[in-house]
Amino acid sequence: MTKEACQKLVIDIISDIAPDEDLSAVKTDVRLRDQLQLDSMDFLDIVMELRKRHGIEVPEADYVQLASLDSCAAYLTPKFQAKA
């Protein structure tokens, strides 16, 4: 899985979690919370959807890794590759 593909999977989840948000111009290197209206409950939803849709577990200690799309890709891509 490429970094871009991983980011797209995260964006797909966010589009369901935050359906009012315009996701067409999300900057990959900026914290998601700084450019979208996401709160801690929304991040719990993202974690849940990663678990449900992709069988990916994100331990609480690693939630910080989901801060931006770039950090998501860096953290999640190896997990997706390990499942492939």
Place this chain on the structure above:
Amino acid sequence: MKHTRIVITGIGLTAPNGNTLVDYRHSLLNGVSGIALTEVRFMGQWPAGLCKFDPLKYQKKKDVRIGTRAGSISIYCAREALADSGINLEARDKSMVGVYLGITEHGNVETENEVYNISKFNYDTKFWSHHHNPRTVANSPAGEVSLNLGSTGPAYTIGAACAAGNIGLIHAAQMLRLGEVDLAIAGGVSESPQTFGIFAGFKSQNALATHADPTKASRPFDKARNGIVISEGGCIYTLERLEDAVARGAKIYGELAGYCVNSDATDYVLPNPERQAECVQKALRNAGMTVDDIDIVNTHATSTPQGDIQECQAIAAVFQSRAEPPAINNTKSFIGHTMGAAGALELAGNLPSFDDLIVHPTINVDELDPQCDIPGLVLNSPRKVKRVDAILNNSFGMLGINSTLIIKRYRA
């Protein structure tokens, strides 16, 4: 005891056959049912009443996703009521705004959904949503309204089975009279068709309606009636002390004349006509009225074989001294049983009678059950009457809770 006068100044509703009072009333006067076949999880298709309001009129998509169906119904109705009332909430002291919503039940839908969800993951509870708890706390629908409105006064639900819609209004009047709030946003709501459990429960009780034509499934007083049609809905009013309403030049739909809430203390499910009659009589006394003052009786009758007969017996006993009986009707024949919303929604369907002097009928009565044949029934087509100065609204519920609410024409 002389009570502070309480009046209705705004109405917001969603019913299976209308999302505004005008549309709903039009349906009630033209025989338009809101019942259709609906897919029920694990059970196939059953007659049910679903509402067709647009939740996004007052909520963001995200709030709809996080919240509950009952919350969306509540927010829609509360916002519609406020708009109808002409109240500018932003100019009010929001700490003096109370939200009081009657519910039959809440949380079944959300719990069923989560159990169903984890069934797809071998019942592993790590797939159980963190949203489950806020969705299922009993105050949830009222809390969603307070979040949406930014109102900071008391906001909670009142669990009272199918008597709850009336009791939402009654409780609001009490809080206004106590001076706890200056504006009450009150009524009843239900999301019940979203849960298979209520269908399965009534089916196991042999009390779930069937008919080849779903629009005829809910047929109180009909000889062939065979049970309840489960529906969702909501009806929320703005209530104010009369002096406050007059001071701002409010439109006044009617005045709360009196009420009673009592308990059968006899059975979990079966009603008690003696206590029902007592509830009506105590409401009349509370209103300072006699049976001669009542022009419309809106029945609770749910289309069950026994319950309808017992309510008819109770009403006949109370009004037996009347030379000319009040007009007696039933709204569930159009919309099914909207559970926590029933009392409030059924009252709303009758309030326009103060203006048009027309009583909406009970529809679907092809052959009147002789045991329900009491004087005054308005069957199958509307009836024009000479006087509508007081409407008596019954709502009864499981565990033997009864509520009667009397609304009278407002006179200065």
